[in-house]
Amino acid sequence: MAFSQSEVVVFFRLALLAFLLADSAPRATARSPADMLMRERHGRWMTRHGRTYTDAAEKERRFATFKANVEFIEMFNAGGHKYWLGANQFADLTNEEFRAxxxxxxxxxxxxxxxxxxxxxxxxxxxxxxxxxxxxxxxxxxxxxxxxxxxxxxxxxxxxxxxxxxxxxxxxxxxxxxxxxxxxxxxxxxxxxxxxxxxxxxxxxxxxxxxxxxxxxxxxxxxxxxxxxxxxxxxxxxxxxxxxxxxxxxxxxxxxxxxxxxxxxxxxxxxxxxxxxxxxxxxxxxxxxxxxxxxxxxxxxxxxxxxxxxxxxxxxxxxxxxxxxxxxxxxxxxxxxxxxxxxxxxxxx
Known part of the structure; x- marks a missing residue:
């Protein structure tokens, strides 16, 4: 199944919104094992690419983008396309940010x-x-x-x-x-x-x-x-x-x-x-x-x-x-x- 550019943008925005809504829940709620694994993955990615952020708020925003991109990558790669995607150095950027x-x-x-x-x-x-x-x-x-x-x-x-x-x-x-x-x-x-x-x-x-x-x-x-x-x-x-x-x-x-x-x-x-x-x-x-x-x-x-x-x-x-x-x-x-x-x-x- 192929995805158009507009479909990709819609998916990304929905994934990002879902993350932000989930992350706005009371802090007393423990993070899920999946969320912890994704954060560990983001940390390894940051080390590999030498990425640093100005403060915790920016890191959280970038993590949200990274998570949405990784989820899209995994969904796309399961679709039997002629090419595949990966979490490269641009994985913490929205597509709008990347294009700019x-x-x-x-x-x-x-x-x-x-x-x-x-x-x-x-x-x-x-x-x-x-x-x-x-x-x-x-x-x-x-x-x-x-x-x-x-x-x-x-x-x-x-x-x-x-x-x-x-x-x-x-x-x-x-x-x-x-x-x-x-x-x-x-x-x-x-x-x-x-x-x-x-x-x-x-x-x-x-x-x-x-x-x-x-x-x-x-x-x-x-x-x-x-x-x-x-x-x-x-x-x-x-x-x-x-x-x-x-x-x-x-x-x-x-x-x-x-x-x-x-x-x-x-x-x-x-x-x-x-x-x-x-x-x-x-x-x-x-x-x-x-x-x-x-x-x-x-x-x-x-x-x-x-x-x-x-x-x-x-x-x-x-x-x-x-x-x-x-x-x-x-x-x-x-x-x-x-x-x-x-x-x-x-x-x-």
């Missing part, structure tokens, strides 16, 4: 008119293997974690540049997201307040390249551009431009991904995204693009033959399949699942 936190993608009027893109060089690609994983070709750096900074756009763009740099030079180099956060601030891109991959590519071209992660390490906050730090090893990665994948075409996106990792935008605010733990994500999300990730391959699930996209995220290795996700491919909607085919682009070497 990950909203780091901005759209751009320039995308609509294609004023900066230079065509689609992979239009005539015909050699499309049955499956592909750019990790096996050494073109993907380890999973990173953007933390609470809304700069998914920078992580997506940097990962795409890391990929094409490996393909072009044979060297896999971890590049600096923080340079984009601090220095690329004149247009749509506004550090932790959101940005846009095409504008990041444009900045890298005008900037003469991007420095390494080691030279300009990630801080997870907006900072002042350090030109001297950014200048170190800037030649480590340069690009000549970028191209947009034709909109609303999973077939075109597939051609591009056969050639290099591709930056894509998705609607990442669903409960399925928030608590995703593994399997092939199917349904449950819309097309309100709010998150940027990297398409690094595709394949077919050996269990039931479901086609999927292989996605690298920037939420650390405790999320999903060690930081990665599989999303259903070739769905009926032209936009692709979660809008994955709506705003894809890649840098040119």
């Amino acid at each position: 936190m990950i909203d780091g993608l901005r759209s751009s009027d320039s995308r609509a008119v294609g004023s900066k893109s230079n065509g689609f060089r992979y239009e005539h690609v015909t050699a499309v293997p049955a499956s592909l994983d750019w990790r096996t070709k050494g073109a993907v750096t380890p999973v990173k974690d953007q933390g609470s900074c809304g700069c998914c756009w920078a992580f997506s763009a940097v990962a795409a540049v890391e990929g094409i740099t490996k393909i072009r030079t044979g060297k896999l180099i971890s590049l600096s997201e923080q340079e984009l956060v601090d220095c690329d601030t004149e247009g749509e891109d506004q550090g932790c307040d959101g940005g846009y991959m095409d504008d990041a590519f444009e900045f890298i071209v005008k900037n003469g390249g991007l420095t390494t992660e080691a030279n300009y390490p990630y801080q997870g906050t907006n900072g002042t551009c350090d030109a001297k730090m950014a200048a170190r090893s800037r030649a480590a990665a340069t690009i000549t431009g970028y191209e947009d994948v034709p909109v609303n075409s999973e077939a075109a996106l597939l051609k591009a991904v056969t050639q290099q990792p591709v930056s894509v935008a998705v609607d990442g605010g669903s409960i399925g995204f928030q608590l995703y733990a593994g399997g092939v994500l199917t349904g449950g999300c819309g097309t309100e693009l709010d998150h940027a990730v990297l398409a690094i391959g595709y394949g077919t699930d050996g269990g039931d033959g479901t086609k999927y996209w292989l996605i690298k995220n920037s939420w650390g290795e405790m999320w999903g399949e060690k930081g990665y996700m599989r999303m259903e491919r070739d769905v009926e909607a032209k936009e692709g699942l979660c809008g994955i085919a709506m705003m894809a682009s890649y840098p040119n070497a």
